Amino acid sequence: MIIDCHGHYTTAPAAHNDWRDAQLAAFATGGPVPDHQVITDDEIRRTIEANQLRLLTERGADLTIFSPRASAMAHHEGDLAVGIGWARACNDLIARVVDLFPETFVGVAQLPQFAGEPVDAAIAELRRCVAAGFVGVNLNPDPSGGHWTSPPLTDRYWYPLYEAMVELDVPAMVHVSASCNPSFHATGAHYLNADTTAFMQLLQGDLFADFPELRLVIPHGGGAVPYHWGRYRGLADMLKKPALAEHMMKNVFFDTCVYHQPGIDLLFEVIDVDNILFGSEMVGAVRGIDPITGHYFDDTKRYVDALNLSAEDATKVYSGNARRIFPRLDAALTKRGL
């Protein structure tokens, strides 16, 4: 079984995005928020079958851990109430995808977050979504959208959310959204910077001493981290932290959203196979075909397959690690006899 840990509903029906526009327009003018437009099951089926399901099948994966479009979370827009409404709408749409394709998609929730506001609304949405069968959340370390005004992930500001995550046994993928800072291109800078930043925040702190059960997936192959693994080992030493394996790597995991063979080779050379989850970020950041290989940049399964991992390691990367880190997914699959 092959589980893609990182997929987004980037192809949601236009009516969904139209509602978002209307919601933000209402916020700007102080007018009433319009009702959701009706989106039929057929519309959802079409957007999935023509995109994620097609590509998943073509590339030979079985199941995607599926969340709302990351760049559209845009936690910096509006206020917390706007974010609550938008997160509910996005997550409800994910729930419908999962209902329509229960064998192929499992839900991960967008959280309502707003810089400077407490995390209570995020916890409430987490609980609502887990009750509906979701198995994880996307946690934005910078809800300001590129201004980085929130405290580091090791700050007690985040602790109530971590407590709920541990109680419910769900992990988070640490994933920023769009950038409203012109310095940062979203998928070319802000995403990777956030991955690097989150890792270093965790290295500087001792979060997992307080939350030994907390599990965080850092996407996009860990940002700059594996490429600079020597720097991080050295910094841990300079900051008088334990070795990274002990300090962080029972709790921190990287996906394989690295879009060329040399990058995947490096990832697997320096990071323990127990810490790597197959992912493609599909349909996502880079949609084109690599003229060098003739294959899609984001067809990351090709790169992983080319490693010729042992059967045991391949099982870890393709399903075992995901089932371990997302226990609610594991339980659901076990119930299905998988």
Added chain:
Amino acid sequence: MIIDCHGHYTTAPAAHNDWRDAQLAAFATGGPVPDHQVITDDEIRRTIEANQLRLLTERGADLTIFSPRASAMAHHEGDLAVGIGWARACNDLIARVVDLFPETFVGVAQLPQFAGEPVDAAIAELRRCVAAGFVGVNLNPDPSGGHWTSPPLTDRYWYPLYEAMVELDVPAMVHVSASCNPSFHATGAHYLNADTTAFMQLLQGDLFADFPELRLVIPHGGGAVPYHWGRYRGLADMLKKPALAEHMMKNVFFDTCVYHQPGIDLLFEVIDVDNILFGSEMVGAVRGIDPITGHYFDDTKRYVDALNLSAEDATKVYSGNARRIFPRLDAALTKRGL
């Protein structure tokens, strides 16, 4: 000949740092800025001989392109006038190091920059330093120190500085300083994020169409960029830019400040050897000994040597590229018969 393109005077005499403290205290209180304390040639000799010169010799390099301590530039402190005074003091100290060790060090200047202020002061200091024999500058793309309030490097805000650089035929290393944003550890996040961010800004824009002669070195092995080279090739395609080799790589160069063998292997696998300059960031970000190898993390020459480059390629990485990108260095070396 082996040229290290990235060294900082991190070991400057205490009196230099004491003056900085006094300068900032005077700014805070509105009092007079104290005179510089006398620093003797012997003090400078001692700080260099015990550190940079010793390590350079031990590791088998010949010359360092040397600039003030990057993390202490702290452009966000004080105001522009404070930055002008501090840049002059730092650069004058570099000039003294170069005078004392003319065969081993060549100067690169710190620029006075302040977010929101024009770049005129930076241009004036650039001209002063080049007249004194400096061969390049360090350009901070985020003088706010982690708040990223300045326009992207492709913005016309920076153009007068680029015009002066082209006129004087000096390149810049794009190098941030300390972070005053608690989200970002300086050497573990802010530095690498800035490298990644700068590259993506250049990818999004068309700066080198306006300045075909401009040369920018992105340090720390290019941040996250080589590890995600497939992503950047794909983003160039999505943004309808030419291929990276044509769009950027006549003007953008990476150093080898990547502190483990797999990272250096990747860098040389994906980046053309004409775009890589040997550098160590020494004495710098990570000062310890790698328990795995028994050698200093930042002894990057070991990693490059282990590549077994052809003689031609090794010459490019160790000296040829640096001489091409820093023509004033090349002229000085040629004058010395080197």
